[in-house]
Amino acid sequence: MRYWADYASQQRPAPMMLKLKYKMYDRTVYKLLRKTLGLDRSNFFPTAGAAVSPEVEKNLPTPWACVCSWATA
Numbered sequence: 001m002r003y004w005a006d007y008a009s010q011q012r013p014a015p016m017m018l019k020l021k022y023k024m025y026d027r028t029v030y031k032l033l034r035k036t037l038g039l040d041r042s043n044f045f046p047t048a049g050a051a052v053s054p055e056v057e058k059n060l061p062t063p064w065a066c067v068c069s070w071a072t073a
Helices: 002-006 016-037 054-058 065-071
Strands: none
Touching: 002 016
């Protein structure tokens, strides 16, 4: 997570050890996870959304709180 959040998403060069650690995990753990979930042969990823009622919206601390909480669920 740190590799993507701190470096790759911002197009910054990562430290060598972090880059090697990410590659190791990518080739072992993440590869197995992608294969198990069938993500190694996928062509598209459908997404969905729904309207949030005003009652729920007014109880949220920020407009993006609902997006963050549903994305982690």
